[in-house]
Amino acid sequence: MTIERRLKPQINVDLTPLIDVVFQLVIFFMISSTFKTAPGIELRLPDSGTATAITITELSVIAVSDLEVYVNKTKTTAAGAEAVIASEIEGRTAGEVEAVLEAGAAAPYQLVVTLLDALKKNGVNAVGLSTRPAGAAKDAP
Numbered sequence: 279m280t281i282e283r284r285l286k287p288q289i290n291v292d293l294t295p296l297i298d299v300v301f302q303l304v305i306f307f308m309i310s311s312t313f314k315t316a317p318g319i320e321l322r323l324p325d326s327g328t329a330t331a332i333t334i335t336e337l338s339v340i341a342v343s344d345l346e347v348y349v350n351k352t353k354t355t356a357a358g359a360e361a362v363i364a365s366e367i368e369g370r371t372a373g374e375v376e377a378v379l380e381a382g383a384a385a386p387y388q389l390v391v392t393l394l395d396a397l398k399k400n401g402v403n404a405v406g407l408s409t410r411p412a413g414a415a416k417d418a419p
Contacts, residue, residue, distance in 0.1 A: 324383040326409035337366060337377035337402065341389050356389055360396035367400060375401070380408040 339359070340348040347354050349362045367375045377397055381390050397405055 322383050323380065323408055323410045325412045327412045336375050337363070337397075339363070339377060339379045339393055339397070341379070341381040341385050341393055343385070344389055347393065356392050359393055360399060363396055363400045363402070367402065371401075376404040376406070377402045378406045378408055 338348075338350055341356070342348075344356045347356055347359050349359060350366050352362050352366070354362045379390065379393055379397070381393075394405060
């Protein structure tokens with residue numbers, strides 16, 4: 279006759295040290311790793327003595343050259359900017375949209391006027407021109 283033993287050994291694996299080690303590794307890799315940033319547009323803004331900070335607007339127009347104009351991250355040309363602006367503000371009433379125009383210090387004046395005309399034809403009357411403060415470093419973009 280066999281007698282079964284009622285007390286069976288309980289085997290438990292303590293996961294607390296494992297979780298601590300994994301947490302330490304996560305923190306180590308977060309601190310020691312560097313993230314590669316996406317390349318951006320290098321734009322040297324003109325200086326202004328009355329530059330003020332603005333809030334984020336609905337429409338951003340960045341003019342690099344006649345062949346490179348960005349309307350809310352959509353790349354176009356100066357000639358095609360009017361159609362892209364129209365598609366970006368579609369469904370909004372005239373005078374409701376605010377825009378910021380950023381053009382480099384070396385951008386032709388005609389390019390700025392062309393983009394202002396494209397904004398005006400689409401009913402955007404509130405346009406801010408982006409500049410940098412007069413005391414900003416000359417070599418900073």
